[in-house]
Amino acid sequence: xxxxxxxxxxxxxxxxxxxxxxxxxxxxxxxxxxxxxxxxxxxxxxxxxxxxxxxxxxxxxxxxxxxxxxxxxxxxxxxxxxxxxxxxxxxxxxxxxxxxxxxxxxxxxxxxxxxxxxxxxxxxxxxxxxxxxxxxxxxxxxxxxxxxxxxxxxxxxxxxxxxxxxxxxxxxxxxxxxxxxxxxxxxxxxxxxxxxxxxxxxxxxxxxxxxxxxxxxxxxxxxxxxxxxxxxxxxxxxxxxxxxxxxxxxxxxxxxxxxxxxxxxxxxxxxxxxxxxxxxxxxxxxxxxxxxxxxxxxxxxxxxxxxxxxxxxxxxxxxxxxxxxxxxxxxxxxxxxxxxxxxxxxxxxxxxxxxxxxxxxxxxxxxxxxxxxxxxxxxxxxxxxxxxxxxxxxxxxxxxxxxxxxxxxxxxxxxxxxxxxxxxxxxxxxxxxxxxxxxxxxxxxxxxxxxxxxxxxxxxxxxxxxxxxxxxxxxxxxxxxxxxxxxxxxxxxxxxxxxxxxxxxxxxxxxxxxxxxxxxxxxxxxxxxxxxxxxxxxxxxxxxxxxxxxxxxxxxxxxxxxxxxxxxxxxxxxxxxxxxxxxxxxxxxxxxxxxxx
Amino acid sequence: xxxxxxxxxxxxxxxxxxxxxxxxxxxxxxxxxxxxxxxxx
Numbered sequence: 001x002x003x004x005x006x007x008x009x010x011x012x013x014x015x016x017x018x019x020x021x022x023x024x025x026x027x028x029x030x031x032x033x034x035x036x037x038x039x040x041x042x043x044x045x046x047x048x049x050x051x052x053x054x055x056x057x058x059x060x061x062x063x064x065x066x067x068x069x070x071x072x073x074x075x076x077x078x079x080x081x082x083x084x085x086x087x088x089x090x091x092x093x094x095x096x097x098x099x100x101x102x103x104x105x106x107x108x109x110x111x112x113x114x115x116x117x118x119x120x121x122x123x124x125x126x127x128x129x130x131x132x133x134x135x136x137x138x139x140x141x142x143x144x145x146x147x148x149x150x151x152x153x154x155x156x157x158x159x160x161x162x163x164x165x166x167x168x169x170x171x172x173x174x175x176x177x178x179x180x181x182x183x184x185x186x187x188x189x190x191x192x193x194x195x196x197x198x199x200x201x202x203x204x205x206x207x208x209x210x211x212x213x214x215x216x217x218x219x220x221x222x223x224x225x226x227x228x229x230x231x232x233x234x235x236x237x238x239x240x241x242x243x244x245x246x247x248x249x250x251x252x253x254x255x256x257x258x259x260x261x262x263x264x265x266x267x268x269x270x271x272x273x274x275x276x277x278x279x280x281x282x283x284x285x286x287x288x289x290x291x292x293x294x295x296x297x298x299x300x301x302x303x304x305x306x307x308x309x310x311x312x313x314x315x316x317x318x319x320x321x322x323x324x325x326x327x328x329x330x331x332x333x334x335x336x337x338x339x340x341x342x343x344x345x346x347x348x349x350x351x352x353x354x355x356x357x358x359x360x361x362x363x364x365x366x367x368x369x370x371x372x373x374x375x376x377x378x379x380x381x382x383x384x385x386x387x388x389x390x391x392x393x394x395x396x397x398x399x400x401x402x403x404x405x406x407x408x409x410x411x412x413x414x415x416x417x418x419x420x421x422x423x424x425x426x427x428x429x430x431x432x433x434x435x436x437x438x439x440x441x442x443x444x445x446x447x448x449x450x451x452x453x454x455x456x457x458x459x460x461x462x463x464x465x466x467x468x469x470x471x472x473x474x475x476x477x478x479x480x481x482x483x484x485x486x487x488x489x490x491x492x493x494x495x496x497x498x499x500x501x502x503x504x505x506x507x508x509x510x511x512x513x514x515x516x517x518x519x520x521x522x523x524x525x526x527x528x529x530x531x532x533x534x535x536x537x538x539x540x541x542x543x544x545x546x547x548x549x550x551x552x553x554x555x556x557x558x559x560x561x562x563x564x565x566x567x568x569x570x571x572x573x574x575x576x577x578x579x580x581x582x583x584x585x586x587x588x589x590x591x592x593x594x595x596x597x
Numbered sequence: 598x599x600x601x602x603x604x605x606x607x608x609x610x611x612x613x614x615x616x617x618x619x620x621x622x623x624x625x626x627x628x629x630x631x632x633x634x635x636x637x638x
Binding site for chain 2: 047048051052054055058061062064065066068069072073075076079080081125126129131132135136139142143146149150153501558
């Protein structure tokens with residue numbers, strides 16, 4: 001194109017120069033140019049005609065480029081939507097298989113994961129809308145000032161100028177309208193791609209074929225249905241001949257009434273990447289490289305490495321669901337699992353941290369009181385799952401996650417084990433003459449500090465155990481002050497008939513105590529007080545009921561009297577609990593990866 | 598995803614470049630047209 005106008009200008013200048021030279025002068029005056037050069041007016045008219053012809057051609061190129069951009073953006077948007085939809089479907093399938101446990105189809109999971117990863121890879125290749133818009137805006141800034149000039153020449157209509165003025169909006173529309181029934185765009189845009197310029201350009205060699213099809217197949221099925229063939233023929237040769245000679249490359253003198261049609265300008269069928277492998281056909285095992293240790297035969301069978309990796313991937317995106325939590329929680333107390341799933345890659349590595357943080361995120365999202373609630377929901381038994389002897393070989397996880405464990409009596413042992421593990425590792429390193437530095441040093445110090453605090457927790461637990469043991473031995477004695485049982489009158493020896501009352505009371509005490517601990521996170525002392533308060537009422541009620549039944553049970557009366565004399569008063573209990581709650585209620589937050597000790 | 602149907606940055610840039618080129622041509626033609634308009638005066 002640039003060459004075209006240069007030739008024209010050259011011809012014009014040559015014409016003037018020849019005339020001037022013929023008269024022995026350097027140049028002609030304007031008047032002379034107009035009046036003395038034979039046919040000069042015609043030459044100018046012809047030149048202008050050529051310019052307009054070329055402008056029309058440039059316009060066609062512009063329109064086609066814009067149409068191509070619109071189409072590509074639409075296509076990308078459509079792809080993105082379909083991709084997200086497909087990913088959701090695949091993930092649902094994976095979740096379903098995971099939920100089946102051992103019966104789940106591992107191959108299916110692996111294949112679907114590979115497909116998801118393939119889709120993700122494709123999505124990353126799609127350029128951002130922002131970058132495209134910027135390029136378009138830059139062009140628009142250059143284009144708009146000259147459109148008015150060519151509008152006067154009939155190259156652009158006002159409507160087209162308005163359209164180009166709102167180029168970004170047009171692109172935006174393309175983005176929003178993809179695949180809709182009212183605006184079928186996937187099936188090729190029949191209206192926007194110029195099929196060549198109908199305006200005759202004088203002096204041009206016929207360039208290309210005017211019958212070339214714009215770069216898409218207009219007869220294909222419009223988009224809108226996910227089952228229809230996308231509206232383009234991926235195998236078609238780009239419309240138009242790419243070898244067309246730009247109009248104007250002829251050396252003929254301007255002014256000839258050449259009637260040839262300018263070369264079709266539709267030479268740019270968007271280059272599709274049709275030969276690439278569709279995402280999902282890959283059979284690579286996702287996340288395999290993350291697993292440092294192969295699946296150990298002795299590891300739990302219910303969760304494969306592939307499944308774990310799938311869950312881990314979701315954890316990274318903080319998209320854990322109930323089904324994933326059910327799979328993850330048992331791992332917390334299974335040292336073998338940490339090896340199997342490659343979590344133990346180093347004391348302070350990130351994998352466990354990611355998991356803990358994601359789990360914490362889930363807990364906070366789903367439940368306001370993370371640890372205690374999650375235990376309830378998933379039926380974790382603190383003794384079994386977090387008891388002594390279960391020292392997970394976990395690298396340091398989210399400190400806040402551990403603190404959350406430490407904040408709950410049921411999981412303190414677990415937290416203590418983690419702290420101990422950190423300290424042990426740190427001590428080992430120091431003993432070996434290795435210095436701790438950076439984060440390691442910081443965490444080591446924090447763990448030591450926390451471990452010191454855990455002494456208090458341990459003491460609490462010891463008290464708990466003692467109280468619990470005594471309570472089990474004789475709940476009534478425990479309620480009434482423990483050792484005072486000896487002072488009870490002989491008649492207090494409870495006959496078999498009252499065994500039901502005793503059992504019931506004991507069950508209630510246990511139940512209330514557990515609830516109190518779990519829900520309020522009180523110390524066991526507080527829990528005992530709460531239990532006493534509840535049980536006193538219960539004992540009185542049940543004892544009275546027994547008495548009213550007519551049972552001859554002086555022992556019950558004695559027992560109740562004794563209770564009245566020794567059990568904490570309701571006010572006393574309330575005060576204690578309130579006081580503790582105001583000062584010691586733990587707060588736990590899962591707000592990210594921060595480690596604040 | 599049975600079939601891959603999207604455009605990469607390079608593919609989109611082909612249209613952007615085409616737009617740039619055509620705009621540049623039009624700018625040059627506009628300059629030439631201004632000269633012609635002056636000649637016609």
